[in-house]
Amino acid sequence: xxxxxxxxxxxxxxxxxxxxxxxxxxxxxxxxxxxxxxxxxxxxxxxxxxxxxxxxxxxxxxxxxxxxxxxxxxxxxxxxxxxxxxxxxxxxxxxxxxxxxxxxxxxxxxxxxxxxxxxxxxxxxxxxxxxxxxxxxxxxxxxxxxxxxxxxxxxxxxxxxxxxxxxxxxxxxxxxxxxxxxxxx
Numbered sequence: 246x247x248x249x250x251x252x253x254x255x256x257x258x259x260x261x262x263x264x265x266x267x268x269x270x271x272x273x274x275x276x277x278x279x280x281x282x283x284x285x286x287x288x289x290x291x292x293x294x295x296x297x298x299x300x301x302x303x304x305x306x307x308x309x310x311x312x313x314x315x316x317x318x319x320x321x322x323x324x325x326x327x328x329x330x331x332x333x334x335x336x337x338x339x340x341x342x343x344x345x346x347x348x349x350x351x352x353x354x355x356x357x358x359x360x361x362x363x364x365x366x367x368x369x370x371x372x373x374x375x376x377x378x379x380x381x382x383x384x385x386x387x388x389x390x391x392x393x394x395x396x397x398x399x400x401x402x403x404x405x406x407x408x409x410x411x412x413x414x415x416x417x418x419x420x421x422x423x424x425x426x427x428x429x430x
Contacts, residue, residue, distance in 0.1 A: 249297040254290045259427045261287040276407050296328035298404040298424045299374040308401045309371040312336050314385055322376035334366045336389050349391045351384035362392050369397030380405040383417025
């Protein structure tokens with residue numbers, strides 16, 4: 246991963262993020278990734294760096310599948326899975342999947358939310374790379390990891406585009422290895 250995630254890559258990615266103050270509510274500074282998605286160079290660099298988390302030193306994938314968390318996590322996770330040559334599993338908001346599901350509920354700053362996966366989304370023994378756009382409080386990643394474990398699989402690592410360090414999300418995800426492209430203090 247060190248060869249892919251250089252200071253130049255971090256700077257390129259950071260330069261293509263936009264702060265949107267007071268959205269979706271007053272006091273929140275939303276991290277908009279649409280400028281990153283619009284730039285072929287920045288988007289490719291971000292996907293390559295995030296995918297590198299799932300590669301061993303020999304360049305061979307160390308994961309069996311990539312899980313992407315709704316909604317912006319999908320945009321990043323699908324190309325990460327393609328780069329690794331593995332499958333993609335969508336982790337959706339409650340009520341969005343058509344087959345039998347399992348669910349996990351987690352606390353938000355102003356309530357709670359529930360995410361789901363199909364009950365056969367992960368095979369026992371599979372190693373999963375979790376991909377999302379932002380690690381904030383860690384609740385979503387924690388809930389996703391719970392779903393993966395309930396299926397009998399394991400979380401190999403977590404790869405996020407942005408980490409909001411001031412919200413201490415890493416403390417919520419326990420000992421999961423978290424890899425971040427851009428940190429916000």
